[in-house]
Structures are given as structure tokens and as C-alpha cells.
Amino acid sequence: MSKRNRWIGRIALLGLGLAVASVVVSKVEEGYRVHEAEIVTRPIFDPPGLKYAQIVAPEQGRVRGWVVDMPPPTRRSGIRRAVTVGDSLTWGLGVTLDETWPSALDRMLPDWEVFNLGMCGYDAEQAVSLVTAHMADWQPDLVIWGHYTNDTDPTFLMFGAHDEHPVFVGTSIPEPARMLPEALSLWLIRHSAMFRQVQAAKLARVLSGGHTPTPPEGWYAAQLQALRTWSEQTGIPVVVLALPDHTQADPAGCPSVISEKDCRDQATSYRRIITALTATGLDWVDGQKIYASSGRPHFMGGDRDVGHPTPAGHAVLARGLAPRLQTLPQR
Numbered sequence: 001m002s003k004r005n006r007w008i009g010r011i012a013l014l015g016l017g018l019a020v021a022s023v024v025v026s027k028v029e030e031g032y033r034v035h036e037a038e039i040v041t042r043p044i045f046d047p048p049g050l051k052y053a054q055i056v057a058p059e060q061g062r063v064r065g066w067v068v069d070m071p072p073p074t075r076r077s078g079i080r081r082a083v084t085v086g087d088s089l090t091w092g093l094g095v096t097l098d099e100t101w102p103s104a105l106d107r108m109l110p111d112w113e114v115f116n117l118g119m120c121g122y123d124a125e126q127a128v129s130l131v132t133a134h135m136a137d138w139q140p141d142l143v144i145w146g147h148y149t150n151d152t153d154p155t156f157l158m159f160g161a162h163d164e165h166p167v168f169v170g171t172s173i174p175e176p177a178r179m180l181p182e183a184l185s186l187w188l189i190r191h192s193a194m195f196r197q198v199q200a201a202k203l204a205r206v207l208s209g210g211h212t213p214t215p216p217e218g219w220y221a222a223q224l225q226a227l228r229t230w231s232e233q234t235g236i237p238v239v240v241l242a243l244p245d246h247t248q249a250d251p252a253g254c255p256s257v258i259s260e261k262d263c264r265d266q267a268t269s270y271r272r273i274i275t276a277l278t279a280t281g282l283d284w285v286d287g288q289k290i291y292a293s294s295g296r297p298h299f300m301g302g303d304r305d306v307g308h309p310t311p312a313g314h315a316v317l318a319r320g321l322a323p324r325l326q327t328l329p330q331r
Contacts, residue, residue: 032193036167039160041119043169044068045190049129051169052158053119064097066117066130072138073115082114082325083138085127086146089243089308090118094301099311101146104318109325121159124151124223125171131238132230140236141331144321145227147277147284148243148307149269152220156213157200167193168200174213177203224280231282235331239324240277240284241317244270246299246309249291257298258306266306290320 036042041052054067063073066085075081084090084102092100097116106114115138117130127145135143156170168189173182179202180188188195207213231238245266247254254263270288277284291299291313299313300306309317 029192029194032197035165035197036193039158039167041158041160042068043158043167043190043193043196045169047129047133048171048190049125050133051126051155051171052121059097062097063115063117065091065119066134075139076113078111080112080141080325080328080330081139082112082142082144083135083140084114084116084118084144084146085122085130085135086118086241086243087122087127087148087151088118088120089148090116090146091120092116092118092314093120094303094305094308095311095314099314101314101317101321102144104315105321105325108318108322112325118146119159121155122151123153123155124220126155127151128223128227128230132226136234136236142325142328143231143236143238144241145238146241146243147273149245149266149273152215152269152273152276154213154215154219156203165197166200166204168196168203172216172219173199174203174206174211176209176211177206177213220276221280224276224282228280228282237328237331238283239321240282241287241321242270242274242277242284243287243317244291245306246291246313247297247306248288249294249299250297251288253297257300262306285321285324287317287320290317293320 040054040058042055043052044050054065057067058064082105090100090102097103100116102114102116102118106112119126122130124147127147131143131145154170154172156168156174158167158169170189171186173185177199178185179199185195185199189199227238247257247263248266248270251263251267254266274284274286294316296312299309299316301310
């Protein structure tokens with residue numbers, strides 16, 4: 001066999017090997033995508049900071065949470081529009097849609113319509129990305145961000161996928177969990193369901209080893225500044241509802257409900273977000289004062305969830321916000 005023919009044979013074998021490998025990888029990738037399709041949320045990365053969203057509305061004919069390609073409802077004559085974004089405290093984990101503070105606010109104000117676009121697990125980056133990429137299309141008279149204290153920590157895993165096959169959706173990768181150069185890994189995360197789950201498994205091992213991820217330098221401040229810039233450029237006002245744990249309704253009495261250390265940690269986390277909001281000049285409402293105005297020490301249900309309030313807590317938040325909407329000037 002001539003040297004030329006030997007090279008042709010080698011190239012042919014290489015091509016055959018690559019073709020077989022491609023088929024195998026494609027089949028494996030398909031299996032990982034099937035798993036993702038069984039989860040209520042999907043990775044979307046559009047824009048990159050949004051990370052994930054629902055594919056179908058969870059409430060038939062009603063708006064609860066952000067849905068991919070959701071068309072804005074038609075504006076009603078004489079009715080002003082508010083859209084609310086945020087995490088599970090806005091979506092209303094543990095309560096029905098009608099019991100959430102956005103729904104309660106909608107009922108209190110007959111000349112307003114209030115839409116609940118909160119999503120469980122959304123961090124500051126996701127909430128702000130949703131606003132800056134999609135909310136102008138809704139033509140709102142006001143955007144309200146229900147900003148909980150843990151929004152300052154980046155979300156790495158997709159909500160609804162925290163089982164034995166978690167899905168990585170972060171826009172950064174903690175150093176100990178990196179398997180490849182970060183830029184390459186983030187590209188693969190956007191394009192491969194298999195890599196999303198392999199990277200998630202690596203992160204899970206790192207977390208189980210005691211590592212606590214920290215956000216990239218300036219990450220949280222950048223989200224607040226992006227929100228303020230969007231509001232200034234569009235002329236759409238934004239109000240941030242700062243939300244502490246509901247056990248902070250009565251800080252002095254908090255240690256009678258949970259440990260004193262946990263109470264201190266809750267207060268420290270809340271001070272962090274209100275200090276940052278004040279520094280950026282964003283318009284914000286003090287959720288701790290709203291809770292305290294109720295005269296109740298907390299809004300804890302039978303499951304003793306210190307973060308998510310009961311329907312009574314949601315109603316209190318709505319009453320505290322209503323005056324802000326009633327006094328908002330017409331655009």
C-alpha cells in the first residue's frame with residue numbers, strides 16, 4: 001500500500017470514529033435533554049442573566065410567573081398597570097395565587113391591574129434581566145421588584161431541578177467547581193444539557209465539601225445599577241420592595257421564635273440590601289416596617305418557614321404598598 005493510500009485510510013478511519021462518537025454523544029445529550037424536559041422550568045439564557053423560565057403557565061388562563069415568549073396582555077382603558085418581579089416571596093411559595101401580595105394589591109386598587117411575574121429561585125441578576133429585557137413590552141406604569149435578602153447570592157442551579165440530577169444555569173462558576181476554563185464552560189452550559197448536569201454534579205460535590213460560593217466582585221451592585229439605568233432610559237418608574245424574613249416583624253421578639261444567632265444573621269442580611277438600595281438611589285419601600293406595622297411578631301405557618309409569609313403576611317405587604325401606587329403620578 002502506498003504512503004498516500006495509508007493516509008487516506010487513516011483519515012477515513014478517523015472520520016468514521018468521529019462520526020460514531022458524534023452519534024453516541026448526540027444520543028447521550030438527548031437523554032439529558034429528556035430529563036430537563038420533565039422539569040417545570042427550562043434553561044433559556046435569553047438574555048444570559050435570565051437563566052431559566054417556565055415553558056407553560058402554571059395557572060390556566062392566569063398570569064403567575066414568567067413564561068417564555070409570554071405576550072403582554074392587552075391594556076385596558078383607564079386602568080394603570082404594575083408588573084411585579086422577584087423570587088418565591090413574590091411568586092407566593094406556600095400560598096395560592098389569589099393569596100399573594102401582588103393579587104391582594106390588585107384587589108385593593110380598582111384603577112390598577114397588577115401582574116405577578118415572580119419566579120421561585122430568581123436572584124437579583126434574573127429579576128433585573130427580566131425587567132431590562134422584557135418589561136418595556138408590557139408598557140407598565142410601574143415595576144415592583146420584591147427583593148429578598150438571598151437575592152444577593154447568585155443562583156447556580158435551576159429551580160425544580162435539585163434532585164439527584166441538578167441542572168447548572170449559573171452565569172459564573174465558583175472556582176473549586178470549575179472543570180474547564182470558565183468561558184468555555186459557560187459556553188457549554190448554554191448549549192449542552194449533558195454539560196449542565198455534569199457541571200451541577202461537580203458543584204454539588206464542592207458544596208457538600210463545605211465550600212460556600214461567593215458572587216463575583218461587584219456582581220450585586222451591577223444588578224442594582226442596571227435596574228436604575230433601565231428605569232432612567234425608559235422613563236418607567238421602579239419601586240423595590242425590600243423584604244426581610246417575616247420573623248423580623250418584631251426584631252426584639254425574634255429570639256423567642258428562632259435562635260438569637262439566626263435573628264442576628266437575618267438582620268445583617270436585611271441591612272445589606274437596604275444599604276445597597278439607598279446607595280444606588282433606587283426608590284425602595286421598607287418591608288420590615290410594613291411587617292412591623294401589623295403589630296404581629298411574625299407570619300409563620302405550621303411548617304415554621306421563617307422566610308415565606310402566610311397569606312396574612314402577603315396581605316400586610318399589599319396594604320403597605322397600596323399607598324405608594326395610589327400616590328404615583330400619571331406618566
